[in-house]
Amino acid sequence: MEIELKKFGTTLISRQAGTEAFRAFQPTLQEVEKDENLEIDFDGVLTFSPSWGDEFLSPLLEQFGDRLILKTSDNLSVQATLKTLTEVNKKPFKIED
């Protein structure tokens, strides 16, 4: 399943907004099949910050592990935030083209 993160907003900056987005995402998440990958596309996202990212991506990483795939992004804030979240979670994200 591919998720376009921009559908949650293009300025993704607060814990509250990240939590809300994760909650709103739950019904869609139920539809992910047992061995299906969950791909996150950052295209169109302008600003991505660790507070938002921690509330949305970290639980997904925990739930999906290797099945969570992040598509590469040349957005500086996406790159910097993923780096911070990797340190926080002590677990790398799987990033693919």
Next chain:
Amino acid sequence: MEEKLLTITQAAEKLGVSVDTLRRWDNSGKLVAIKKDGGVHRFYREKDLEIFSSDIIQIAHDWAKDDFDLPSSFYCSNSAVFQARLTKLESLLMDQPDLAVLFSVIVAITGEIGNNSFDHNLGKWPDTPGIFFGYDINKRQIVLADRGLGVLTTLRQVRPTLQNHTEALDVAFNEILSGRAPEKRGNGLKFVREVTTTQPIELFFQSGDAEVRIKDPEKEFRLTRGQEILRGCFAVIKF
């Protein structure tokens, strides 16, 4: 709170304009003077001049220290207001040709610092809630301040052994506080440090009497103890 009043000559000097200009501005309402005891002489409050000339660093710092009514353009009473204004700053930065790539991390670190104020003080604001959020695109600076509890008080909730503001900022900027705590994991300042040491962005951050500086070109993380104490937080981002 003591009000410092300047004469028209002093005010003119401070603003870099002529006394005649100030008289005209008073008459036109652009910058209204105070006439003491219904007299003829014009006087100006230093605060009003600062706001007029938009020395946002000075205003934010003074507000963090002493509290006064902020112009609404600088005051964000809650995080929704902050989000809306930050989104506006994002568009303004994106319009600058030299910031086409850098804008995203500038906005991200501003968001982290601003939202920290709301996250950590919600329901516990000692007096005026909310934050000062101002920016000057021409001067390439962003200023944030709050009158909250400050980093030491906040971190002591999870790290009771912290001795002083300097230790608190050291932990806030350098240690990952993760783990399964029910408390929100505050790692925004680590992110801010990481970004400002690797990008052409400078940071000044104060809480209590501890000050963090990350400046070009050395990009060292410098943590020092300053002369004055702010209860809340104060930050200046330059890019």
